[in-house]
Amino acid sequence: MTVQPEWPLYEIFVRGKRGLNHVHVGSLHAADDEMALRHARDVYTRRNEGVSIWAVRADLIVASSPDEKDPLFAPAGDKVYRHPTFYAIPDDVPHM
Amino acid sequence: MTDTVQADRQADFERTIERHDRIEPRDWMPEKYRATVVRQVAQHAHSEIIGMQPEGNWLTRAPSLRRKAILLAKVQDEAGHGLYLYSACETLGVTRGELTQKLIDGRQKYSSIFNYPALSYADVGTIGWLVDGAAICNQVPLCRTSYGPYGRAMIRICKEESFHQRQGFELLMTMMSGTDEQRAMVQESVDRFWWPALMMFGPPDAESPNTAQSMAWGIKRDTNDDLRQKFVDMSVPQARALGVTLPDPDLAWNEERGHHDFGQPDWHEFAAVVAGSGPCNAQRIAHRKRAHDEGAWVREAATAFAAKEA
Numbered sequence: 001m002t003v004q005p006e007w008p009l010y011e012i013f014v015r016g017k018r019g020l021n022h023v024h025v026g027s028l029h030a031a032d033d034e035m036a037l038r039h040a041r042d043v044y045t046r047r048n049e050g051v052s053i054w055a056v057r058a059d060l061i062v063a064s065s066p067d068e069k070d071p072l073f074a075p076a077g078d079k080v081y082r083h084p085t086f087y088a089i090p091d092d093v094p095h096m
Numbered sequence: 097m098t099d100t101v102q103a104d105r106q107a108d109f110e111r112t113i114e115r116h117d118r119i120e121p122r123d124w125m126p127e128k129y130r131a132t133v134v135r136q137v138a139q140h141a142h143s144e145i146i147g148m149q150p151e152g153n154w155l156t157r158a159p160s161l162r163r164k165a166i167l168l169a170k171v172q173d174e175a176g177h178g179l180y181l182y183s184a185c186e187t188l189g190v191t192r193g194e195l196t197q198k199l200i201d202g203r204q205k206y207s208s209i210f211n212y213p214a215l216s217y218a219d220v221g222t223i224g225w226l227v228d229g230a231a232i233c234n235q236v237p238l239c240r241t242s243y244g245p246y247g248r249a250m251i252r253i254c255k256e257e258s259f260h261q262r263q264g265f266e267l268l269m270t271m272m273s274g275t276d277e278q279r280a281m282v283q284e285s286v287d288r289f290w291w292p293a294l295m296m297f298g299p300p301d302a303e304s305p306n307t308a309q310s311m312a313w314g315i316k317r318d319t320n321d322d323l324r325q326k327f328v329d330m331s332v333p334q335a336r337a338l339g340v341t342l343p344d345p346d347l348a349w350n351e352e353r354g355h356h357d358f359g360q361p362d363w364h365e366f367a368a369v370v371a372g373s374g375p376c377n378a379q380r381i382a383h384r385k386r387a388h389d390e391g392a393w394v395r396e397a398a399t400a401f402a403a404k405e406a
Binding site for chain 1: 176179191193395
C-alpha cells in the first residue's frame with residue numbers, strides 16, 4: 001500500500017438553528033473546501049443538527065497557547081469590580 | 097525545559113485531573129497518559145469501523161424496505177462514530193493514515209465482538225439489543241472521561257447509539273410475535289451473542305493491567321466488572337419482556353447484593369479471539385484492507401483535482 005500524504009484537516013462549526021452561534025463540533029479531512037463542506041454535512045448533520053456549516057482549514061486558525069494562560073488571562077482575574085455582584089445594593093431597591 | 101517548568105506542568109496536569117476537569121489537546125500531559133488515550137480511542141474508533149461489517153452483510157438481504165433503510169442509517173452512523181473518534185485521536189498528534197495502517201497491520205486492536213459472524217437476520221436485532229446495549233453501558237460513563245475531545249465525541253455517539261439499541265429490540269419483538277420458527281431464530285441468536293456481549297467489558301478487574309492507572313487518570317470511570325454487572329442487571333428484565341432465555345444456568349437474583357449473580361464467560365475463548373483466532377478475525381481485516389486499497393484511486397483523484405483547482 002502506498003502511503004499518501006494526508007488531506008488537510010478542517011475544523012467544523014455548525015449553527016444549530018437561526019439565532020444561535022456556530023459551535024465547534026469536530027474536525028475532518030478533505031481534499032478541498034467543497035469536499036470539506038460535503039463531508040461535514042454527512043458526518044455532523046445526519047439528524048437535523050444544523051442550518052449552516054463553517055469549515056475552516058485547521059492550519060489557518062490562530063490560537064492562544066496553554067503556556068500563555070497566566071499572562072493572557074490573569075489581568076481579568078483581579079478586576080472584581082467588573083462584575084455586578086461587586087456592588088452592594090439594599091434588598092428593597094427594585095429592578096436592579 | 098528546566099526542571100521547575102517541568103514540575104509546574106506535571107502539577108498543573110495533576111490538579112486538573114483531581115478537579116475532574118478536562119485535559120485539552122495542547123495542554124502538557126505525561127507521555128504515558130497520551131499513549132493510553134491514543135490506544136483506547138484508536139481501539140474504539142477501529143471498533144466502530146470494523147463494526148460496520150457484520151451487519152453490513154445484511155444490507156442487501158433486509159426483509160423489507162423499512163428494515164433496509166433502518167439498517168443503512170445504522171451502519172452509516174457507525175462510520176460517523178469512527179470518524180468522530182479518529183478526529184479526537186488525531187488531536188493527540190497521530191495521523192489518520194497511521195491509525196488505518198496500524199489497524200490493517202494488526203498493531204492496534206478493535207473490540208473482540210466483531211470477530212463473531214452475523215448468521216441470520218435475527219442477529220441484526222440481537223446486535224442492536226445486546227452488543228449496542230453493552231456498548232452504551234461502556235460509553236455513557238466515558239462522556240465524563242478526562243480527555244476533552246474523547247468525551248465530546250462520546251456525547252455525540254451516545255445520543256445516536258440509543259436508536260441502535262431500540263431498533264434492535266423492536267426488531268426482536270416483531271420476530272417474537274411471529275411464528276415458532278422466528279422465535280427459535282431469536283433464541284438461537286441470543287444464545288450465541290450473550291457471552292461474547294459480556295466479554296465486551298474486558299477481562300475481570302483482577303486481570304486488567306491498565307484499569308487502575310486509567311481510572312486514576314480519569315480516562316476510565318468504572319471498572320470492567322462493575323460495568324458488566326450493570327449490563328446484566330439491565331438485560332434481565334429486557335429478556336423477560338422479550339420472552340427469551342439468557343443462556344446462563346447461574347443467572348439468579350441475589351437479594352443480599354441487590355444484583356444478579358451470573359456465570360463467567362469463557363475467558364480462554366476471549367483470549368483466543370483477541371489474539372486473532374476468532375471466527376472472523378482474518379476476514380474482517382482482509383475486508384478493511386481491500387476497501388482501503390480499492391478506494392486509493394478515489395483519494396488520489398480527489399487530491400489531483402484539488403491540486404489542479406488550487
